[in-house]
Amino acid sequence: MVDKITPFLMFEGQAEAALDFYVGLIPGAAVKRLEHYGPGEPGQKGKVRIAFFTLAGQEFICIDSPARHQFSFTPSISLFVDCADEAEIERLFAALSEGGQVRMPLDNYGFSLRFGWVDDRFGVSWQLNFPAS
Incomplete structure (x- = not known):
């Protein structure tokens, strides 16, 4: 188990x-x-x-890793973060996107009030969500 x-x-x-x-x-x-x-x-x-x-x-x-690899992180696996309020999602999005790559800018995509997707400067992918109640 x-x-x-x-x-x-x-x-x-x-x-x-x-x-x-x-x-x-x-x-x-x-x-x-x-x-x-x-x-x-x-x-x-x-x-x-x-x-x-x-x-x-x-x-x-x-x-x-002590070994070098031909791969790194992929957005196929991401860390999904539900944020408590708009200030939190704005703060996290700004910090995580600095030096990284924005995949989806913060916006209302219909499934939440605010959503954004970024790869941070280390290559880790984050989905940030401010859900509709």
Whole structure:
């Protein structure tokens, strides 16, 4: 029986910057555990070997992969965020889109009052939603 499923984000050298960004952006977010590669380990010394963090109560894991890959993140999997109000969706959209790519600008697309979709500067895809009550 499956006990738990945790989103896993694999970076290539930017895990700690992304972790700091996300935890600083989302109120109540926290780093639960952070380990760095040391001398003689397969990853670059000082990069993230493994980190556990929470965003809005959801646990995540991230690493800096010691191996280079021919792939990165894809918008086929995204983090969907229901925002409490318009100020929150505006703040998150501005921060996440800075240095990233806007897939759908903030607007009313008929299925919510405000919706926007961005890939942040680390390549992680976010759907931001201010739902109609």
